[in-house]
Amino acid sequence: MGVITLGLVISGVQKTFSVPFWVILVCALTIALGTSVGGWQLIRTLGSKFYKIRPVHGFAAQATSAAVILTASLLGGPVSTTQVVSTAIMGVGAAERMSKVRWGVAGDIASAWLFTIPATALLAAGIYWLITVGAPAIIKLF
16 A cells, blocks of 8 residues: 555655555455455465464464564564564474474475565566556557
8 A cells, every 4th residue: 555655646646645545445455355366375374384383383473473563563664474474483383393394385485485576576677668668659659
């Protein structure tokens, strides 16, 4: 919501940085759609793929995640909630016994995180090119 609102302010559509209701609605619907499509896979991965979590471990991981996310928010630092929760669960498993964590699955998740950053950068560059160069060139043809 913040990035969309920042774009609205920078482009001059809005004068002040206040999140419009339609941005909140679109973001909420998008998050709900993403959760409904891939949420169970995420829950299954976090709950049992790299460590068989029990209720006491879940509580410890969630308390730790909440503390890290709250601290980062108060300090203004960007964090990924998925990364924070995942690493908290791995930490809980490693605290019980290092061999209880399936480090191969954790490595697969870390690889996906590392792939996401350059992939989104390339996608953003492509969209920027399309908007600034591609679309005007196509319009000139007509």
